[in-house]
Amino acid sequence: MGDWKTLTVPVLSSDSKNIFQYTSEKKVSPPSMNSQVLRLPLPSSKSMHSFFSAFCTEENIEQSISYLNRELTTLGFPSIYAESKGKELNLISIINCMNELLVLQHKNLRAQEEVEMQHLKLGSDMDHLQNCYAKLKVQKLQNIISSRATQYNHDMKRKEREYNKLKERLHQLVMNKKDKKIAMEVLNYVGRADGKRGAWRTDKTEARNEEEMYKVLLSDYEQRQKQLLVENAELKKVLQQMKKEIISLLPPQKQKPKERSEDGPVLSDLEEDIGELNKENMWELSCETVREQLTNSIRKQWRMLKNHVEKLDNQVSRVHSGALNEKDVISREDHELETEKLELEIQQCKEMIKTQQQLLQQQLMSPCDDDTTLLLQDCYLLEERERLQEEWRLFREQKKNFEKERRSFTEAAIRLGLERKAFEEDRGAWLKQQFLSMCTDYKHSENVTTPSAFLGSSDQDNRLVKSTSQQRKPHCMLSGPVSAEPCQTSQHITCNSSSAASKKPAGDSKPNQWVESDKEETE
């Protein structure tokens, strides 16, 4: 059996990601393969959520697809597989099929609605017709009964007439027979019960009989009338008593002048009549007008009494409630107003409670946010701290580096100074030598060996410089920081250049230089 229901169908295959998530699919229980009859129950979308997993799960996707394909093809839809007959699904055909199914579903729903409407109509028509039919049936039966009754009567009359004829004949026969047997044997006559002699039947007796009869009737009527009179008298007495009591109950003052003014003379007449009627002998009269007056007056009095009693009732109830507790003196309307007010208050309180609850919830929620923010803040702080630490480190490193550089600069500067001194001494010496040599130049050709020795000595110089620089460290240190950096760099450059330069000349007069430098320094 195939049922039409809306399902949420999972993505069927990996390559059909464009399929809509909610489709109308045929939900079939796998064992039943019949799809001949399409039943049309109302779609219940949301309840079918659990079912789609029953039909198609991750394991049996292929099976379900193939099953659907089979079903659709049997219904006449094109296959949902691609033509390659592979595992690929033809997206377009699937969508088309779904669309077709949707259209079909709509059609079927409409058809169902129409059928239901018709059904209702027919049902109501049926009821109406049945009622009519029942009524007609009753009428029909009554007609039948009446016709039968007349027929029966007619037949009965006919039979009776026959019967009567027979009776007459029989009677004649009987009478004619003059049977001697029809007789009465009496031993002796019996006296009449009342002892009187039998009388002949005459007109007189007839008249007397009539008289008797009427007498009997009259006596009966008289008796009844007496009874009724007695009853009437009693009732009138009761009414009079009631009227007196009503009048006594009513307040003596004239309560409703309005009515009085309206009715005016009529009432006054009535009052007079009432006064007359109150007399003892009035109830003996039984003429109609008096009777009517009596009843009307009693009715009026009764109505007045009723109103009066109602008023008293209200007053009494109020008085009672007032006597108990002042707070309770609330008329019904006030009570209702109060109840309304109370209800409003209750509502307001409820709302307040709700809002407070909400706020409370929010607050409960917000502490969580604060924590996070704190955490975040902490994190930020930590981050900052770390950054700061890093920067510190960097700074320290840089500081170290700078110090190192400064030291090196100062050393370089010292060296440079030393070398400059040395160089100056060397220069001086060289000049001297030169001068001397110039004097003696013509004696030696020492220039050839001096570059190499120069070089070699330069190395030694360097070493020496280093060592001297090391020795001169504290001095350099003292003098180092005094010199500014660009001076240092320039000194460095100049030192380098000078060192380079100084190397050359320094090489010439190494030991001497040193000694000289030392001397210079110490000086």
Next chain:
Amino acid sequence: ASCVQYRLVVRDVNTLQILQLYTCLDQIQYIEWSSDSLFILCAMYKRGIVQVWSLEQPDWHCKIDEGSAGLVASCWSPDGRHILNTTEFHLRITVWSLCTKSVSYIKYPKACQQGIAFTKDGRYMAVAERRDCKDFISIFVCSDWQLLRHFDAETQDLFGIEWAPNGCVLAVWDTCLEYKILLYSLDGRLLSTYRAYEWSLGIKSIAWSPSSQFLAIGSYDEKVRILNHVTWKKITEFEHPATIANTKTIVYKEVEKSPSVETERLSFPPTRALASSLFSTQSKYDISQVPVSLQYIKPVADRANPKMGIGMLAFSPDNCFLATKNDNIPNAVWIWDVQKLKLFVVLEQLCAIQSFQWDPRQPRLAVCTGNSKVYLWSPAGCVSVQVPMEGDFQIVSLSWHSSGDSMALLSKDNFCVCYLEREEV
């Protein structure tokens, strides 16, 4: 007085001693005392003979022979000196006078259940007649049998007539096919007509209240309608449903007490004493709790004279109670309080009610249901009395003594007299 076959036995009421014994010519079908209790007529319908016996003078005799006319019914006139014989086929009613030996004829009497009615005071007699398919009523003066009034009754097919106890109103009701009751005054004027409904089966039984105030009409629709004598309009309706739900109604249910004889001790053939004690089980009344559902019988629809509707109606002599029986519920007697016009008591018996009758003096009802017990009800309570007889004694009908001290219980073949003791005040 009782008759056995062709013998008439007269007994004394107090001692049941046989006072007189008469022999008639043929099997007696009907006996009736004259109103002054001096004579008894014995009617033998087969032979068409009525024999009259005198108590004072046992030698006196009288025989009335209808001859070929035949005899269908016979009754005394209220003065005790005339006998009215209805001949066969209701050809005529012959009035035989014992005093004058004269004969009068009433022609065309109606062949119905209650065609002749005497007023309570015995002054007038109403006879229903039918001529030319029409009903007529003739009122005769009983003293000289003069026709007083003759008028036609507006009924289709008169079923019965009954005088009101005051003798001034005659109730005439129609066949059960039509619900129609007519009320005529003594002088023949139509006072009122009452018709409850059409089409369904109509009146089954009627009863006048002793004061003539009310006329109770029992009909086939299981209802009793009460008309009042002033306006002849319906005052109220009494329904007889199968379920009684009103808590103010007392329902007495007859319950069998288990027999004292054990079944093991049965011997065959059973001794007489054993048999009587076996068959005559004691019974008592239990008060059933309302609501009570009574045994309802729906009669077969296609038969004539179906056993449905109110078949028996009787007012108590003090005009306080009305006892009715609904033939659809044959085991129950319904007692209504006339003052309050409400159902007062229901007596549920084990067997179907055969007949009931009020005590002529006080509101005491005696009921018999065809078994050997007589049931008495009064506003004080009800009691079931076993007739101490050997063998079967199935009470079919009962009849109170006019003093209310005793009653005769009749079965098919026997009768017994039940004496009721008065409480010493």
